[in-house]
Amino acid sequence: MIKVAICDDDKQICSKLIAIVKEYFADIGRPVWVAEFTSGLKLLKANIRFDVIFLDIDMPGLNGIETAKKLRNWDVNSKIVYVTNYSKYASCAYKVHAFDYVEKPVRENRIFNVLKEVIHYLDNSIEKQKFAFTTEKGVLTLELDDIYYFEYMSRRVLINTSQGEYIATYSLKELYEKFNKYNFESPHKSFIINMLHIKRIKGFDILMENGGTIPLAQKRAVGFKAKFNDFLQSTFDKI
Secondary structure, three states, rough: EEEEEEEEEOOOHHHHHHHHHHHHHHHOOOEEEEEEEOHHHHHHHHOOOOEEEEEEEEOOOOHHHHHHHOOOOOOOOOOEEEEEEEEHHHHHHHHOOOOEEEOOOOOOOHHHHHHEEEEHHOOOOOOEEEEEEEEEEEEEEHHHEEEEEEEOOOOOEEEEEOOOOEEEEOOHHHHHHHHHHHHHEEEOEEEEHHHHHHHHHOOOOEEEEOOOOOEEHHHHHHHHHHHHHHHHHHHHHHO
């Protein structure tokens, strides 16, 4: 299912975009979930990864550019489409890694073309690699994006995932050797985390997208933060 967010302080614009998006997906026979937000702050507080976000630039309080910058601290994959009356913002939109730019008043055929491109990118992205784990509940197959972190406890490893938690008997060393090349890092001797799911780092706490908090060892803090910043930058360059 494709997840779409509409973020605009103008209720009429939101309603029109929602109707257009739903019509498009009905026409192509694909399931879609559309969520409406009337401010950038509400979008950020939702803490949801969307496939595409139609984001108004000129909003009171937190504008679209500021919203996108905060969003990119933990969501580096969503396709942001800026919607605005002001063509002067176009260059700014692309600087913060926008997928496209749409001027108001929005037109059905323009939105259809944007959605067509988004679907093309999603459908033709590199197939996600899957990994099999032997757990106490049997063999578990996961995509990398499904894994939040590994935690070593009582000579066993807890695998925290989007599907729940599982216990296995791997060592953190062998897991790190296997997953380090996929942007998994160890901020603490008892944890290996998927940097894709980091929401933000606050002091010596790593706040995860799923609501969890992972400790950041003081002696690893500088190196870990540098690797996380490198990860964000390398991901931005691909958007």
